[in-house]
Amino acid sequence: MGQAARAARRRGYRRRAAVTPEARRAAEWDCTRLVHLYANLNDQARWAEVAALYAADGCMTRPTAPDSPVIGRPAILAAFESRPPRTTRHVCANVVIQVQSETTAHGSSAMLLFTAAGTPPLVGGFEDRxxxxxxxxxxxxxxGTLTF
Known part of the structure; x- marks a missing residue:
C-alpha cells in the first residue's frame, strides 16, 4: 500500500466497491427510463403515478418555481393535483446518467415543453439524484431549471 493510500485510510476514506459494468448499464437504463416515464405520465395527467416515481422523501423543484421545493410523495401529488388542467407535451433529450454506487446515481437532461395554450415553448433542464x-x-x- 502506497503512502497516499495509507494517509487516505487514516483520514477515514475507504474504497467503495466498484459497480459492475452490467449493474452500471442496468442502472443507467432504469434511470433514463424514469426520466422519460416522468415526461409521459406528466403529459397524461397521471399524477399519482408521477408522484410514485419519487422516493417516499423525494424532493421536487419545478423549473417555474426554483425556490419552492416540494418534499415527500403526498406533497408532490398535491402539487400536481392543484395545477389547472392543460394539454402539454414534454420532450426530454440529452439524458446522461452517472452511476455513483449500487444505490445512487446522478442525472441531467434537457427538456422542451409545449403547451396547447399557444404560448412559446419553454426550454430547460433537470438535474436529478x-x-x-x-x-x-x-x-x-x-x-428543474429554465434556460429560456
Missing part, C-alpha cells in the same frame, strides 16, 4: 429503493430506482431529487 436517483436512489434505488425496494420499488426500484426512484427520484431522490428532481431540480
Amino acid at each position: 436517483f436512489v434505488h429503493t425496494e420499488q426500484g430506482w426512484r427520484f431522490a431529487e428532481r431540480r
Whole structure:
C-alpha cells in the first residue's frame, strides 16, 4: 500500500466497491427510463403515478418555481393535483446518467415543453439524484431549471 493510500485510510476514506459494468448499464437504463416515464405520465395527467416515481422523501423543484421545493410523495401529488388542467407535451433529450454506487446515481437532461395554450415553448433542464429503493430506482431529487 502506497503512502497516499495509507494517509487516505487514516483520514477515514475507504474504497467503495466498484459497480459492475452490467449493474452500471442496468442502472443507467432504469434511470433514463424514469426520466422519460416522468415526461409521459406528466403529459397524461397521471399524477399519482408521477408522484410514485419519487422516493417516499423525494424532493421536487419545478423549473417555474426554483425556490419552492416540494418534499415527500403526498406533497408532490398535491402539487400536481392543484395545477389547472392543460394539454402539454414534454420532450426530454440529452439524458446522461452517472452511476455513483449500487444505490445512487446522478442525472441531467434537457427538456422542451409545449403547451396547447399557444404560448412559446419553454426550454430547460433537470438535474436529478436517483436512489434505488425496494420499488426500484426512484427520484431522490428532481431540480428543474429554465434556460429560456
